[in-house]
Amino acid sequence: MNKYIEKAKKEVQRWSGFSKTLTNPTTYSGVPREAIWKKNKATLWYYEPPIKNYSIPILLVYSIINQPDILDLDPENSLIQAFLDDGYEVYLLDFGIPGYEDRELTLNDYVTKYIEKGVGRVLTHSGADEISVMGFCLGGTLAAMHASVTDQPIKNLILSLTPIDFHVFPNFNRWKKPLTEKNTNFDPIFDSISLIPSPFIEGGIRLITTPIYFSPYLSLLNRAYDDQYTVKWSRMNDWTKSHIPISGAALKQLFNDFVRDNKLINGGLVIDEKDANLSNIKANLLVVGSQFDKLVPPEQIRPVMDLVSSKDKTFHMLKMGHASLSIDGKLPPYLSEWLSLRSHSTE
Numbered sequence: 001m002n003k004y005i006e007k008a009k010k011e012v013q014r015w016s017g018f019s020k021t022l023t024n025p026t027t028y029s030g031v032p033r034e035a036i037w038k039k040n041k042a043t044l045w046y047y048e049p050p051i052k053n054y055s056i057p058i059l060l061v062y063s064i065i066n067q068p069d070i071l072d073l074d075p076e077n078s079l080i081q082a083f084l085d086d087g088y089e090v091y092l093l094d095f096g097i098p099g100y101e102d103r104e105l106t107l108n109d110y111v112t113k114y115i116e117k118g119v120g121r122v123l124t125h126s127g128a129d130e131i132s133v134m135g136f137c138l139g140g141t142l143a144a145m146h147a148s149v150t151d152q153p154i155k156n157l158i159l160s161l162t163p164i165d166f167h168v169f170p171n172f173n174r175w176k177k178p179l180t181e182k183n184t185n186f187d188p189i190f191d192s193i194s195l196i197p198s199p200f201i202e203g204g205i206r207l208i209t210t211p212i213y214f215s216p217y218l219s220l221l222n223r224a225y226d227d228q229y230t231v232k233w234s235r236m237n238d239w240t241k242s243h244i245p246i247s248g249a250a251l252k253q254l255f256n257d258f259v260r261d262n263k264l265i266n267g268g269l270v271i272d273e274k275d276a277n278l279s280n281i282k283a284n285l286l287v288v289g290s291q292f293d294k295l296v297p298p299e300q301i302r303p304v305m306d307l308v309s310s311k312d313k314t315f316h317m318l319k320m321g322h323a324s325l326s327i328d329g330k331l332p333p334y335l336s337e338w339l340s341l342r343s344h345s346t347e
Contacts, residue, residue, distance in 0.1 A: 030072045031081050033092075037121045041096030044118050046089075046125065047080055053087025054343040056155060057126040060092045061115060063137040064250065067242040068094055071136075074232060075329070082331045086340070089126055093118045097244045103194040105247040107142065107254060108271045115146040123152070132156035132339065137296060138163070144264070144304065147281045149274040156342050157283040157310075158335075161296045164278075164304040165265050166258040168297070186255055190248040197245055265303060278307040284342050285313040286335070292319065314338060 037044040060080070062068035071092065072078045083090045095114065098105060122131055130153045135143030140162025147157050190196075263269035269276040285308055289298035298317065305315050316334045330336070 031078060031084065036091075036125050037118065039114060039117065041098060041102065042114050042118075043094045043096060044121055045092040045094060047084055047092070049084040049087050049089060051087050052089060052346055054089075054340070055128060055346050056130050056132055056343045057089035057091060057122055057128050058083060058132040058134060058156075058339075059119060059122050060090065061118075061133060061135040061139040061143045062092070062094065063139045064095050064110065064142070065138060065243055065246055067097075067244060068092060068136075069242060077232065078329065079331075082329060085329075086331055086336060087346075088339075088343070089128075091118075091122045091125075098195065098247050099245075100195050103247050104249045106249045106252075107145070107257075110142050110250070111146045111149070112272050115142060116150060116152070119146075119150070119152050119154075129153060130155035130344075132158065132343065134158040134160060135162060136160045141258075141264070144278065144281065145269070145271060145276050147283060148276045148278050149271045149280065154283045156286070156339060157281065158286045158288070158339070159301070159304065160288045161290055161293060161301065162287070162304075163258075163296045163300045164307075165262065165300050167262045167265070168299040184260060187252055190252040190255070194248045195245050196248060196251050265307070278304060279309050281308040282310055285310040286338050287313070287315045288318060288335075289315065290318040312342070 031047055033045045033047050035043050036046045060068070060071060062071065072080045075081070080090055080092065093114065095110065119131060119133070122128075133143050133147070133154055133156070135141070135158070137160075140159040141164065143157065144159060144162065144164065147154055257263045257269055261268065263276075264278060267275075267277055285305075287301060287304055289301040290296075291298065302315060305313055316338075331339075
């Protein structure tokens with residue numbers, strides 16, 4: 001009889017936790033930080049390490065369609081805190097949430113007006129002679145674009161789950177031909193909408209990754225009696241819904257220059273009158289792909305290895321999903337070892 005009572009109590013706890021998690025969002029103040037530069041909606045954040053072990057700071061560049069909360073999700077799942085614990089000065093370029101007045105903002109603008117300026121501010125603030133840049137998803141695409149045209153001293157470039165070859169659609173091969181035909185023109189649509197709303201962004205990503213969005217809720221129900229798990233689940237679920245709008249001009253360039261013309265692979269991309277050829281990249285390069293990533297599969301990422309001029313370049317394959325960054329509050333060994341060997345120690 002006691003066994004059945006315990007099972008009944010656990011089921012009550014499970015359903016109570018499930019309901020509570022869905023109705024009561026959790027809060028997390030995040031790692032202490034300081035805003036050292038702002039431009040329009042963007043903010044450059046500085047995170048000071050308890051002990052500075054490396055003289056080369058790292059700038060994190062996140063995607064333009066998600067908020068960067070995933071980089072500091074909670075005390076045990078914070079990539080930023082993990083960098084700090086290892087002794088790196090950390091800077092985060094948060095592009096913010098664009099409004100209608102930003103409808104003409106292009107990808108090139110993100111590179112020249114934000115990343116270029118942000119890197120300059122990091123070098124000035126830190127007093128460093130060189131910098132490491134880590135880009136995530138489309139933020140990595142922008143970081144690669146920047147590295148291909150800049151004269152700034154980028155010592156290490158890390159591209160995490162970054163799309164480069166936009167003609168690769170492993171799960172949507174039938175879409176490839178109509179999307180890449182020269183006469184395909186969606187400009188009138190992008191121009192008329194001007195600012196693509198966040199629900200459109202979320203819907204497009206769901207179409208590619210998880211058209212039927214049930215499994216996260218089943219995972220929650222399975223462990224809803226575990227308070228630690230439900231807190232982490234709630235924060236991750238909030239982040240997956242934190243898509244932000246994208247300007248019509250940026251989406252137009254993304255489609256025309258990358259999806260249709262694949263200029264990062266074929267060449268022809270021009271930024272501020274400079275040829276944005278990936279062969280111009282000479283920084284030490286770490287490229288990270290994920291075997292189970294449906295949004296940015298490895299086939300879209302790996303080609304960058306053959307296009308850059310970097311003599312020191314490494315490709316690392318994860319066996320995780322698109323949002324897997326830190327492990328138990330520490331830097332993943334592959335990242336910690338690679339970066340530490342290529343960063344100047346202060347000792």
